[in-house]
Amino acid sequence: MATPLTLKELSRKEELFTPGHRLCAGCGAPTVVKMVLLATDYPVIASNSTGCLEVSSCISEYTAWKIPWIHSAFENAAATISGVETMYRSLKKQGKISDEIKFVSFAGDGGTYDIGFQSLSGAMERGHDMTYICYDNGAYMNTGIQRSSATPFGADTTTCPVGSHIPGKLQQRKDMTKIIAQHGVPYVAQCSPSHWGDLMKKVRKAHEIKGPKFLNIIAPCNRGWRTQSDDAIKMAKLAVETCYWPLFEIENGVTKITQRPREKKPLIDFLKPQGRFKHMFAPENEWMLKAAQEHVDAYWERLEKEEACFAPPAPAAAEAPKVAD
Amino acid sequence: MSKKVGITGNEAIAQAMRIANPDVCGAYPITPATDIMQRFTSFVANCEVKTEMILTESEHSAMSACIGSSVAGGRVATASAAQGIALMWEMLFIASGLRLPIVMGVANRALSAPLNIHGDHSDGMGMRDCGWIHFYSENAQEGFDNMLMAFRIAEHMDIRLPVMVGLDGFITSHSIETMEYVDDETGRAFVGEFKAVNPLLDIKNPKSYGPLILTDMYMEYRKAHDNVMAKVPGVVLEVAAEFEKISGRKYGLFESYRLDDAEIALVVMSSAAGTTKDVIDTYRAKGVKVGLLKPRLYRPFPYEQMGEALKHCKAVAVLDRADCFGGSYGPLFADVSNALYHYAQRPIMINKIYGLGGRDYMPDQAEYTINELIQIAKDGKVKSIKEYIGVRE
């Protein structure tokens, strides 16, 4: 029987991503990785794109990974694991291997939304039995906080810096989770480490489904977001509660919001604690706060409509009287 | 039992791959190499091989997938050319840096711009320094033989490096020639079973591949790679000797044709060597002591052996089917010159750039070059070290 997803049981499991890695104190990424690896009892093999997680977790003969792990380049975590998975299928078919193994990619938002987009799209289309996990911290953090297409509107980054003419990033984020859903893969979901039960259930579900799966997990970065170093979980929670980062899944085309905030908080609750949005609170940039809130509202509204499309039908209403003509 | 057949170079490569029976092939189409994988996928479709295909969305992903498969622990092969190799370039270094025995058939082709799909060595030269082992083949026969031997060399326990086997795009890849197969059973026994080293799929012994290596150790990794490269020529000869036993065909690091007593010589790779040999025969019949050296193992370059083979000549012309921009000489010329530089007595060297983008290499180009060598051998006068031949003025 699979380990019950309770803190008591999970705390007894071996951690497969060990302490001693060199990610910043308070970084969200290792928490995400630990949760993902704790969620399953299957053996897991992972690929990892170049980025903060990768450069900090395997240096010289020191590795934080207790699972088989491969990093090859920045833009190819999906293609790389698709190769590993294909060799697995080949050797299994030949009777040379019998273990039941799960294949996972860990990649940053840059390695997913931008440079790795093609490789990911190809792997999803080919139908490999794999789960691609994007830890989304909203910028190229490893190279010093440059904008990515996952960077939120308004953010101050080192390549869309706030200046006297340009107030940070002027574009909205790419909606990666839905883009991958549009590939027709059986399962995509958005997760947050603040809602660990929801996250782990989704990981578990992904592993039980055959074919390509995609999980987009918010992973706060205190360096890039300019927050306190112990704020990662708090920030992730605010992202969910403000509906900046809704928790939902799309399983075989059916959308379901998995955690509905009891009370939808204003977006500024998420923006205010982050230095990267500080300029948006200047009086002349009020329009930015408005635009950001509108975008979040529109997205949430649409998501609710999408979910409603698939909601179980309401009890049969009385048949409308037929109008004779 | 071997049998004589009339086939194209691409089919020869595909047949060698069929015999080697890779566990996984990752590939993406590009002229003139597309045909290799088209043929191979029909072997897969008809269950003539155990291979699982990964038909990726680009060559970058094809090589990435090959890397993933190879690390996982099995035999891996692919094929490509030109822009495809250019797009893979980043991954070529990673394949060799991770010491992965991937074998790639290449129908050598020119690089854009201007767009051109024909035979040329620019793609191979572009991957020259990627840490792979390179073979160049004169014809379909050599393509087949080199491809079979490539698996043995790549997977050799002292080597574990990727190997590229080139033949000339269209000129060889698409022309039908007679050649001789090694029969399947003998071929399979020759290539042998794949032996995995630290496979990623071994979940009981988890390994991390692709670490960050900083200033303290990076040079040592490079040195180790270079040390392995130094062992390659020995293994190439060892494998060739074994191959001779099953095929009767003899291979060295390069081919010397009427070279031992030659006063002048041409160095030329791949298909153009065949034409050149014919022209050499006519000159020999007239009493001109001319010979040819045809490189086979291009990386690692057998500098010492080649120097020894050419040092006695008075004049040597190196023919390059690629050019290095920047006012310098062709890549093969630079290598052959390096091989000869340290001799006190050495040939006078000239460089001809020929056949770019599939331009026909005709006997008159070889004659022109030989005539110039005869004159240089006589009076020592070089009109220009580098010259484009067969080019419109």
Ligand SMILES: Cc1ncc(C[n+]2csc(CCOP(=O)(O)OP(=O)(O)O)c2C)c(N)n1
């Ligand atoms: C082809 C290529 N281009 C650029 C880089 C430089 N680079 C390394 S990591 C990185 C950013 C990674 O961003 P992301 O994927 O979001 O991961 P993070 O560091 O934020 O965790 C960049 C630009 C590279 N390694 N390879």
Ligand code: SF4
């Ligand atoms: S820069 Fe950000 S993402 Fe990178 S290790 Fe530090 S906190 Fe984590």
Ligand SMILES: [Mg+2]
């Ligand atoms: Mg990032």
